[in-house]
Amino acid sequence: MITALPLRENTEIQGDILAGFKKDHMTFLFLQFGAKDAAQNWLAELLPNIATTQQVAAFNEKFHEARKSSQGDDPKNLKATWLGLSLTYPGIQRLTGKETDRDPVFPKVPTGTTIQAFVQGSGSPQRADALGDKGSNAPDKWIFGSETKPAIHAVLTIAADAEHDRDAELNRQREAASRAGVVIVYQQNGATLPGNRRGKEHFGFKDGVSEPVVSNFDDPAEHDSPRMIAAHEFVLGVEDTPLPKNVPDWMKYGSFQVVRRLGQDVPGWWAQVNTELKKLRDAKVVGENAKAEWLGARLVGRWRCGASVAKFPDAPPASGTRPDNDISFRDDPDGVVTPLFSHLRKNAPRDGLIDDGEHVDEKFMDEHRIIRRGIPYGAPFDPANEDGGGPDEPRGLMFVCYQADLVRQFEFIQADWINSPNFPRGRDPQPGPDPMVSGELGKDITGDVAFESNGNGGRKTTMLHFMPFVTTEGSVYAFTPSISTLRGLSRGRLEAVAPGGQSGWTSTLPGGQTRPQEPPAKPAPVDEILPWPDVQGRYWTFSGRTVRAVGAGAAETKALTTGSDDRTGVVLGQEDFAAWPALAGVEQVDAILPVPDEQCMNGESAYWLFHTVNGKQVYRRIAIALDARHTNRRTGDDLPIGYWRSCADIGRIDAVLPVPDMQRVGGKSYYWVFHTTPQGQVYRMIAVHDGRVYSGGRTHPDELVRRDGNLTVWNSLQGISRVEAHAFVPGRSLVDDQTWTWIFHNQQYRLISIAGGDRHTDTRIREDRPNTAWFRRP
16 A cells, blocks of 8 residues: 555654654763674664654644643643664774774765764864854863764664653663773753743743654644645655665665753843844834844744744734744745844745845755754753753753755754854845854854844944854764664674565673574574554564564565565574563463554553463453554453353454454454364454443453364365464555465464455465565564
């Protein structure tokens, strides 16, 4: 099936780039690797938990719908914790062992390219001076990222809705780093500001309003901006666009990341606004009743609520008005309404750019856009609050942005637009630098800005002056690789992203251990297969006490259905039952049945898990979270299988196959249950009702729909004595009323098709093959 927004299904691009973590609590760990092998093992252990675009986009969509249903309130039970990883140039060198000029990561580093910027790093003298990082912003005053501080090899981002979830994940990552000899050079926590400051930065203005709308990812109907920006401006090689010259294939589906700690002097900035407002009063540009918020809004280009000055020039709109992004400056070329030096126009001039007397087409701006992420840090300024609200308390913004080219995007905006007094060019006097985040930075950037106004005598220019009240306190250039590239790096290799490359698990050995050579894959028993609740084409296979994560993308699915699987491998990683809290006390999984009306609800999916204890089968309820780690938990005690009315006479359930076209039909979901009898395996059809609430909790009544029948009734199962497990083929459910599924038995698998309708006619599509591919790594 073709989706209208295909990039939302991408499992290679990390989740923060296009989808955005959008969490209230974040931690940035700036890391330094030790020994190469230990660092590779650390990455291998981390990799299963890195969030993909598909995971984050699916969660964000559910969150958005839940918010609409609750009239704008955040859903309290819909939560997730995400991890993202970016690597610096020295970090990639360490992981690959390419730390000498004889064997470089990049064979060529041309001058003026994004590769050169990445290799040099933002703390190098070549980059810092051009970015305005001098004086109080100079790298020798930074907390992290300068050449005088410990080298940073990676930036690990931890993001969660709840502080305790963020802290729990942080503790896990600190322990994993310690085991692998990975040093935490610096830790920075951030959090959404509380109360009515929520969604704002420390100066008090709504943040993150002017983000680009990305084609084939964002739904235009959900945004008021009419302009769509191509995804390749932010992600390299996406949608098969050619990679830029000298950018290697392993960078496909990756994005360059900038991380900066920007300190904010809140009382100083607002005091300066009042000082400059007095100049405007004295010049009779504004009346005596003009307030600091009026001038502050013009410096930013928006009122504190996020509404644009362009649309609301005189006063902020009524409470509850949504921030607007459908803004035009075409009728304000001289910046009389929204000043040319305002933060909004300095970062995104839109359709109002007159440069050296020429109108600049907005397409020129598209290639300079960035995707901004980030979060405030520190307590809000509140001098009456003795617990961290004082003027000397550290506070500011952890600025994060993603782009396909560091030079053309972030550096261009910072140096050529934000800091430049002569942008837009060709004006006398010059418009001046951005007074919100720039200001006086030396003799070349004096901090003077030209405030344009109209009066009775025509145009009037009033010169104002702004000192810098945002200070760079740390900066890192990093690269956020694709999942496949991270997998290759965990083996010390820089590998191109292959077609159908899969995200997911890899080796999960504790850091510091050496990975042994794996023996060749062989056919083996499969006890059960469970689809991931949030990623199509991902499954967990259960064999004995081992859980394997497997992934079937387009290439793998073709090999496992109609092509050759002789060299195909789908195993992304494996671990013992002990890693699953939901499986505590379980020796072997017999079958797993999804709770039909509790899938992807409140941030998790619920299941009934059947397993055998002392020769008798029991079942329990478990839940799997929709986060990157797929945190799981046991939610009920083991109960006798006799509690199921439809299965009370069954000794052991072997497998459960949902009837494809009869899920959530009339409040019921139907299943074929394969179970063992003294005469061999048979099957029956049962129905499970949607949940009903009663005084003791919630129950799901079940009923027997069709009594036991022999496997010979199924044309597609001829020759099979015992069905062990099944897995629906991704993208092949109810296509032309046919659903394809893999059937596993006796260390083999075959492909069958089940038709919809009353008879559910079944057909064998492919004969038995050894299930080796399901135990082989790519």
